[in-house]
Amino acid sequence: MKNLIVAPAPHVHSGDSVRRNMLLVIAALMPAYVMSVVAFGWGALITACISIAACVLFEWLIAKYILKTRPTIGDLSAVLTGLLLAFNLPSNLPWWIVVIGAFVAIGIGKMSFGGLGQNPFNPALVGRVFLLISFPLQMTTWPLPEGFAGGYVDAATGATPLASMKQILKNGNTDLISQLPDLWDLFIGWMGGSLGEVCALALLIGGVFLICTRVITWHIPVSILATMAVFACIGCPEGMTAGQYIGYTLLTGGAMLGAFFMATDYVTSPMTPWGKIIFGIGIGVIVMVIRTWGAYPEGMSFAILIMNAVTPLLNMYIRPKRFGEKKK
């Protein structure tokens, strides 16, 4: 009789929880993480371990000693933030910069607003953008994929495909087109860059897994990628076919990671389907504007943060019709 609980409806619980969703997202990120360990070796392992450990530690410290609430590290959201932050960093980043990033992500991006569910911006991206502005040199020195032969801090570095794209777009430097890696290589993932932007295929597998397990819906990723493709189709530079440019647009940088894993964060994205589609289109347009005309070669993190700020507005204006409500 102990299980007989008197409470108002609903009585059936699906068993869904924050912890379960976080676990599924972490599982979905694993193929991409394995690929980045294959590509960057020790750097990928060390950066991710430091990032996750620091995020969990800071969340625990802040919850226990500053907010004086029950620590919430058990819901694994700090682990996910740490993993996503590491995915946004180059693998040869000095360890203390990773720790600063984790502090900013958890301390400023999340806990200063009151913890999980209260943060207006994606914490991992707050951390990344803070680091990108603070340490522009270290944050844009990308190691080449050399596997475990590369070492941690003394890895060989080189330009990313996106940096070459920037040159082509800005200076009309069409000679560089022949130097861009093969599209198939990009899809499989063998290029310099952050941990999480090496293998588009692995990210795609993770993203489809999340949609199939209903952790995320298709609206945000599809609308982001479709907007970027349309924009690429219109703004294709000389000396490249539209198909090629669309390929480079979608397979390089943080496009896949951002569309499937960063923009779909529950707390910071709109709730209704139409809201999500507008949110995605907004991100797609901002990314392409930054990539084409901005100073930075990649704008995924900025685009997502800007649209995060618009999310409350979208939630306010785009509401589902109430049952029984008449259309005007």
Added chain:
Amino acid sequence: MSKALNTFTNGILRENPTFGLVLGMCPTLATTTSAINGMSMGLATLFVLVCSNVVISLLRNLIPDKVHIPAYIVVIASFVTMVQLLMQAYMPGIYETLGLFIPLIVVNCIVLGRAEAFAAKNSVGLSLLDGLGMGLGFTIALTILGAVRELLGTGAIFGQKIMFSIWGCSFNMEDYAALIFVLAPGAFIALAFLMAAVNKLRS
């Protein structure tokens, strides 16, 4: 006597323009890229605040109520012009860095706010002390904010590079400088953390 002391310390501690009243945020955020810039901005505002408080207090029974704001602005603008010309003549370097924010002291909420809320109702002596207290509070706040941003953003305080060693390891703060603190987002972050610390100390 205690009333005079109270008026003076009010601006520095209880109603600190930056950390307590949260007034004059525009110069606070924009000019505190280094400790020296923050301090000069604070001192320029201090001068204007003291002078305008005294003059407005002297004229408080002569200014008709209907035109009191324009009259205050004229008084404040005169002193700001004096500061501007003096700084241009004797501190051209700092004048260049602060640029537009010197003439913008005219519309600084603290200056007009104290004229309206204090100098228009109190005697000359008290108004002088209020201007001094508020100005010093503003200067101290801006200097602290500037020093924090300069230390974190460039690894120096008042242009002096900070180097130290712990357990035989020497650290040069310059190597750990986070550029964001010299830029606008760093201003907001540093101000937020300082304000939280001040609130914590006060409670």
